[in-house]
Amino acid sequence: MTDTTPTKTTRERRRRLPMIIGAILAALVIIAIAVVLIFRWTFPSGPAFRNLPVSGDSEVRTTYGDVRGARQDSVFRYLGIPYATADERFKPAHDVEPWDGVFEANAYGPTSPQGAMFGGSAPSDDTGTDNNCQNLNIWTPDINDHGNRPVMVWLHGGGFSTGSANERNYDGANLSESQDVVVVSVNHRLNVFGHLDLSAYGEEYAASGNVGLLDIVDALEWIRDNIEAFGGDPDNVTLFGQSGGGAKVLALMTMPSARGLFDKGIVQSGATETMGVTFATQEQGQALAARVLDGLGIDPEHLDALQTVPVDELQAATVDALQQTADEYEIPAPLGSGYQMEWGPVVDGDILPTNPVTEDSFAQAGRDVPLLIGSNLNEWTSFGSPTQVPVGQEQAVQEAVAQAYPDINGLEANRVDTLIRLPMLKIMSHKADQHGADVYAYVFTRNSGAAGSYHGAEIPYVFHNVDNAVSDTVSQAWANFARTGVPSADGLPEWEPYTRDGGATMLLGDDTELVHHHDRELMALLSPEYEY
Structure with missing residues (x-):
């Protein structure tokens, strides 16, 4: 009978494999x-x-x-x-x-x-x-x-x-x-x-x-x-x-x-x-x-x-x-x-008394500071770090993708970012829990079906360094938030504050839309153990 027990060398290789994969991704x-x-x-x-x-x-x-x-x-x-x-x-x-x-x-x-x-x-x-x-x-x-x-x-x-x-x-x-x-x-x-x-x-x-x-x-x-x-x-x-x-x-x-x-x-x-x-x-x-x-x-x-x-x-x-x-x-x-x-x-308890996100709220020094916060739909998935879809959940996840982003043709589940989107949700939710200044949420979706709304893709739009309607909208929304504490722009729907119950989020792209908890089911399927 052949001995199938892994050797020490084999076990060591298996143990190191995730570290090697992580190094390659990095x-x-x-x-x-x-x-x-x-x-x-x-x-x-x-x-x-x-x-x-x-x-x-x-x-x-x-x-x-x-x-x-x-x-x-x-x-x-x-x-x-x-x-x-x-x-x-x-x-x-x-x-x-x-x-x-x-x-x-x-x-x-x-x-x-x-x-x-x-x-x-x-x-x-x-x-x-x-x-x-x-x-x-x-x-x-x-x-x-x-x-x-x-x-x-x-x-x-x-x-x-x-x-x-x-x-x-x-x-x-x-x-x-x-x-x-x-x-x-x-x-x-x-x-x-x-x-x-x-x-x-x-x-x-x-x-x-x-x-x-x-x-x-x-x-x-x-x-x-x-x-x-x-x-x-x-x-x-x-x-x-x-x-x-x-x-x-x-x-x-x-x-x-x-x-x-x-x-x-x-x-x-x-x-x-x-x-x-x-x-x-x-x-x-x-x-x-x-x-x-x-x-x-x-x-x-x-x-x-x-x-x-x-x-x-x-x-x-x-x-x-x-x-x-x-x-x-x-x-x-x-x-x-x-x-x-x-x-x-x-x-250190002095210069930084706490983390930004506390166990049940948000840092006290930021209580009265309005916050506009969001991420890009594709983020690091465009850089060779695709989102892992749970085995056996492929069809359910793809259906949730279509439900969350019905206007983006050809969007694959592994191109939907969770690495930054989930921490963003945690931050905005805990800030809303504080019942201080308002929180406004967005997801930047421009080019999500082509080159991708990768990490940093929104920056030229914010600085109005590209000449198109999306840049007009985004730069104006950022500036109006700076001016009044409420993001707004010509032709943009009224931007409701984010709350846990409402989940109001502005999708910023070629088709701008205010949605509510649009990707809650999708995030739960992609990262079922993550709590925010």
Whole structure:
């Protein structure tokens, strides 16, 4: 008789198979992200990188000195204005030293050093990056006119690890001009520079796990003190961000120190379970920091040595530390199977008192902040990470797809995102449970049957950097939400707030429609164990 008992080697291979599959999926996603970034840089949708001379009529006085920008079509553009200074790593930034003369705001400022994502390595080229990357960009229709325009502050994606405010896809000129708003984009510290929790090693590092968020708070304080001269209303500030930028909005809605510095939030595809719904615990953050120090051979008694470690060595030391901490605390990978930890805020009980989503409600600091929140129908399924349809449920799921999206021909169940849609549902439901400011929900469906409403596909429409009716509608809805707290646009149905009972959701695409709990049955079939 043949012995069919698996050998130790076979069992080990089977045990490692899900991890290998997860690594392959993560690699595919990294490749997809690279392709998208290349597309952004190669095929600009807006005129962001036009080399424009400074304009003599653009001078504005700020708290640190005069600045001069450029004319970009019908708006003024200011690039790289410093809002704070971080001359030490892992510590809060401080005020900018006032300058004499006029600051020529016609070149993008430095960005944060870029970190690793999804278990990969950080980029080796750190040209144009700096720990002292606290600067912002502004687009405005007019200056010094007491215009009291809504201020829309963009927080870029890339998790809390990569990206910058300087990408071409984030050019704010068309949104500013078409909707008569002031658009601001913010650079701030990321990855190990923004979120290495050294709080176990002394009071001077108490805030180190969240200095990236504190940079954004510094930017909001600068906006409060200066944006009126740029034609904006300091009492009407809306945060909007996509992916990691949306998670930053959620984090700021959780921070008491940010309360009152902004009035509304827009979250575009901005959360997974471990980045946006929740963040790292302080225990996890401190364990990660201990591993980074160990990998660098730095004694905790000599933390000053961290200030001079080359960027590539510092980033390299974080890769294994992140994975080991994920394994220890069994942190689920955001994509694929196995465990993985990404850089992000730390729930320290002080700067971040709680997670954005609490057990039965939402963070108290965000109670009075209206929220517009949603995701894209296809998200990561367009990047080689299809939704898994439960075996034996194929027909029922496909029927539920047709019921949820009857106007999208050829939509397959494995192209319907659950990775981000389900956390979005949890966030909006818990925010509604709070019975504070209203929540408005959407699903972006443009091109869902062709190229796909992939992760980030809505961004050019929000910024009005494509010329079609969908872009007109989406950019106007976002701007009107910033203006009034209620999203609306010409020809758009009345946008009802989302509640658990009503489930009102706007489908934004070629056929825009307000629906109610349209995909409740579909989500239950695709992820029967998920509770929100």
